[in-house]
Amino acid sequence: MQKKNLVLIALFMALAYIGVPWIIGVSGRTDFYYTLTSVALLSIASGGVWLTFYIGRINIGQGAYALAGGYVSAVLMTQYGFSFWASLPLAGLFCAGLAVLIGLPILRLRGVYFAMVTLVLTEVMRLTALALSITQGAKGITSIPLPGELSVFGVTLVPDFSTMENPKVGFYWMAVTLMIIAFAVLWRIVNSRLGHLCRSLQQNEELASSIGVNTAYLRVIAYAISSFFGGIAGASFIAISQSIYPSSFQVVDSVNFMLNCFLGGLGYVLGPMLGTLMLYFGWDLLFTTGKYQLLIYSSLLIALMLALPNGVLSLLDRKKA
């Protein structure tokens, strides 16, 4: 079992790092770099949302943290001269800290009440970005520099993006690497005692606290990790677009992060990754249907949820049983 997992991971990494660039090289579809980079980054944010689902909370507010992370990174780079590589973890940490402050009061809520509050967060963040002077209101922050060189002890790990022949390839590598790290963290959480504790929260908070689990603390930690992922994804995105506006992440993005989890499967670590891939490509593939795109897309989503309420990955369990 363990061995089989290792083989699958090696295959996945070979596909992501070697297979995809090769296919793109052969087919000449370089636009796929951008698409797959987006999928990778969006799946990090969705992975965060998935973790809040895992402790039994419906999170429709990840867009708020993506936006906050984006602005933190943009402000640090353009106004304080930070390098992108320093701003990236700081954006994540800022979001985690923000999540602790916001989470302490709102994580007491359950079910639809928590969901409603998180739904508002994205809009609050957008209005905040509009109102503050440091975020430059509706004008947003533009001409954000490309990521520079990343070196540790004089060894260049990542070359300066502006010297790259094709920065898109650089972003693709970065996004895929971040995604693999993020999902490795999630996998480790779920498969250690932490996951056990999270499941105990999800299934019965009262009982969890009566067996001595500090439920409030665990909830806040999980929410902070979730928002850290959101911040990282947001900061990476604005490095690609080199600009950020209050509308860069909207309520609809928050809803999509949640849908990605539903579609892929809430019981599976890789659910949000698969869900993001399918939703993103599904939408793109339906582009040719013109004005019926949204109609067909949403009908398909509803049909999928009716047929596979536990997500696409539940097909695996069905085969086993």
Added chain:
Amino acid sequence: MTTLLQIKNVTKRFGGLTAVNDVSFSVNAGEILSVIGPNGAGKSTLFKLISSFLSTSSGEVLLDGQRISNLAPHVVARRGVVRTFQETTIFRAMTVRENIIVSHHLRSNASLWGFFWGSRAARADEADFGASADAIIEFLGLESIRDEMAATLPQGHLRALGMAIGLATDPKVLLLDEPFAGMNHDETMHMVDLVRRLRDERGVTVLLVEHDMPAVMKISDRIVVLNFGEKIAEGSPQDIQNNEKVIEAYLGSEDAAIGM
């Protein structure tokens, strides 16, 4: 005999309703003490006050002389006072063994961070919890359902699982909420035996709330009787059966007759 748990002048008001009114009694170490009373007498509320799931309006609960009322439930659990619930309160989507393993949380030496990285302490904990869970499974005779999903279990097994969850926390005092409810005579006798063994073999002090009078009379060292939120009697099963106030309280209610 040493006093382990002390309930001192505890009162709980919900708006205008006084659910528990100035109740005092103490529980000795190694004792099985039952709290009985007609429906709505405030038994469940009292349990929630002792386990800090509710905060008191006045008065306090002491464990070994230290106040445990008005704390967070997980802190009280950490001190050694653990409440089990009626049968529906389990981790439904886990197996029996997983339910018991996760309930060992209080015994863990490793930090959450340690569990993430799989530190030496974390691995020692995991092995420890597994072994202890197996011992509890054996103690309660749950071997046949070790790997069953909790959601699929029949009532009797769920009750035993609830007790297993309580045991896993290694409590000083176990609060059992209606452990015999809905059981037939044989099942009740089995459970009575189990609760006794809990005390005799594991040294757990047991406080229980129960309706089943024959079982209560059989199992209890002492009994506390509540009516309309007030303590009306306290004493050995013999004393309680002959107490006029108690008889009056029960004759006044239509649902339960005191088993004599």
